[in-house]
Amino acid sequence: MSKTEEFSNRWGIVLASLGMAIGAGNLWRFPRLAGQYGGAFLILWIVFLMVWSVPILMAEFSIGKKFKKGVIGSFGRVAGKGLTWGGFFITMCTLMIAFYYSVVTGWALRYLGLSAENLFDFFQGQNTLAADLQANPDYMEEFWQSIAYKSPWTLGLYVCAIFASLYVLIRGVQNGLEKANKILIPTLFSLLIVITVMALTMDNGYKGLEYMYSIDTRHFSNPTIWIEALSQSAWSTGAGWGLIMTISSYSREREDVVLNTFIGGFGNNTASLMAGMAILPAVFAMAPTEGAAIASLQSGNQALTFTIIPRLFATIPGGPVLSFIFFFAFFLAAFSSLLPMLELLISNLKDIGLTRKRAGLATMVCCIVFGLPSAYSLDIFNNQDWVWGIGLIISGLFIVIAVLKYGIESFKKDFIDTDSDFNVPVKFFKAALIFNLLLGVILIYWWMSQGYSEYPWFDADGNWNVFDIYSNASIITQWAVIVIIGLILNNFLYKKFVK
Structure with missing residues (x-):
């Protein structure tokens, strides 16, 4: 079943791509990493944009544009019947993220x-x-804990966020998603500019900027910075999520694959840099010492955004204004990224004959039900973020495998070059995908070998440690469930979504 909806012009799909890529991670994860590693992180982050994210995004964009289906249908068409379950894994991985991302x-x-x-x-x-x-100096920590566990506010507001998202999406691509992004993305960038200017005019704010762009070559020998740079680029740009595949399925016939991919990728990086240029100067301006500033930046994603930033803004003249602007921008970033996540499921459900309204209602019910555990407990939220954040690397590898199976040179000629005025060398595309295949495997192995849990596989009693937040057993078990379901349903998925 081919889609009949499409964006009205190039700006529609560009803004949708930016809305997909620019999310909460730009404002709550990137500044911490940029502050922790400085310019060394920025160099690797840009390198991985070109090597990992852009090639995978180009593949995703071209697949969605060609086949005009949801992720399962489009992936199955290019990968073949035997690998249709890979499209199911990509879809489920992104949906699992959407369920807890709605809580954010x-x-x-x-x-x-x-x-x-x-x-x-x-x-x-x-x-x-x-x-x-x-x-009460601990006021913000106590406030954060009050909404992170068993909070009626969190439960109610995340349901409101889902209702608002589905209200937009049920209206369709042009009247819903496109119109929303025409408001959300320019407003978001405008707010980021305001925050950046205000932060840079603070006393000693320039120190944060200097630290952000200073390069300490010793960091390059630390394997962690390489992992952080790759993961930030992949997760922030949306490479491997299947989201750009969903968005491009609504593109016009002659849409430039390469140009749109580069606009989305570099637009996302620009937003991240602006967020870093806003937050780092604020942290350095308010901290008593440079060491204290760095310690604040390294305190963790949630701590930085939800406890440290409000506390910093509360101590400066005009801080309430700046705080309101920051969290308004943060909400817009989170909301604009939630929209394509939910559209991914709607798009797949439309492929099996549901109307957009029925697909939207089904998506709303699924998101509310499966997001409840993460809204109820921060521990469950952290586990889901851990499991499916790493799962995105698997999703990216599925995209790479599909292109390799088709043939890299043939894929580029048939899918990417057809309508692309702006082009990239086939040797670069080929080398990047082969390198990414090896890199993804090495990355996952390295990640699991670190032992982030005290008992990565089995607990002290020798039991499979599946309920530990950060255990490898939890990761493998949840991945395995989705893979097994996909393999069992593979023939059904192919008949319903592909044929």
Whole structure:
């Protein structure tokens, strides 16, 4: 069943690509890594954009554009009947992320509400967040814990985020997704510019910028920075998610694959740099010493965004305004990325004959039900982020394998070069994909060999340690369930989604 919907022009698909790529990770993960490793991280991050993310995104974009189906249908067409289950894995991996990512959007709404209350109190001359922090220095940590576990606010707001997303998507591609992105993405970039300018004008703010772009060559001998740079590029640009495959299935017939891929990739990196140029100067300006600033940046994703940033903004003149702008931008980034995640399931359901409205309602129910555990407990959220974040590397490898099976040179000629005025050498494309195949395998092996859990495989009693948040047993078990289901349903998936 071919799609009849499509974006009205190039800007429609460009903004959708940017909305897919620019998400919460740009504002809560990238600044921490840039602050931790400085310019050495930035160099590797840009290298992996070109080597890992861009080639995989080009493959995804061209596959979706050619076959005009959801991920399972499009992947099955290029990979063949025997590997259709790979498209199922990609779909399920991204959906599992969408289920807990909707919770992040709910958190963003809660902090936007907190910032709005603080801003109102500031203009009314009443006690602001600064007064609460002065009375109780642990106020932000306690506030974060109150919404991370068993919080009615979190449960309610993440459901609201899903309702809002589906309201937009049910309206269709042009009237829903395209119109929303025409508002969301320009507004997001405008807010990032405002935050950046305000942060750079702070006393000592320039130190954060200097640190961000300084290059310490000793970092290059640390394998962790290589992993962090690759993972940030892959997860932030959306390489391997199947999202750009979904978006491009609504593209016009003569849409430039390479140009659109580069615009999306470099647009995402630009947003990340702007976020770093906003947050790092703020951290350095407020910290008593440079060491304290670096320690803040290394304290973890949630801690940086939800405890340290509000505390920093509360201590500077005009901080309530800056805090409101930051969390408004954070919400827009999270919401704009949630839309294509949910569209991925809608697109697949449409392939088996459901109307957009019915597919949207089914998606809403699935997201609410399967997102509840992550909304209820931060431990479950962290486990899902751990398992399926790494799973995206597997998804990327499936894209690479599909292209290798088809034949790299033939794939580039038949899928990418057809309508691309802007081109890349076939030798580069071929070398990158082969390198990525080896890199992905090495990366997963290295990751699991680190032992992030005290008992990576078996607990102290010798039992399979599947319920540990960061255990390898939990990762392998959840991956295996999806793979086994995909293999069992492979023939059914091929008949329903591909043929």
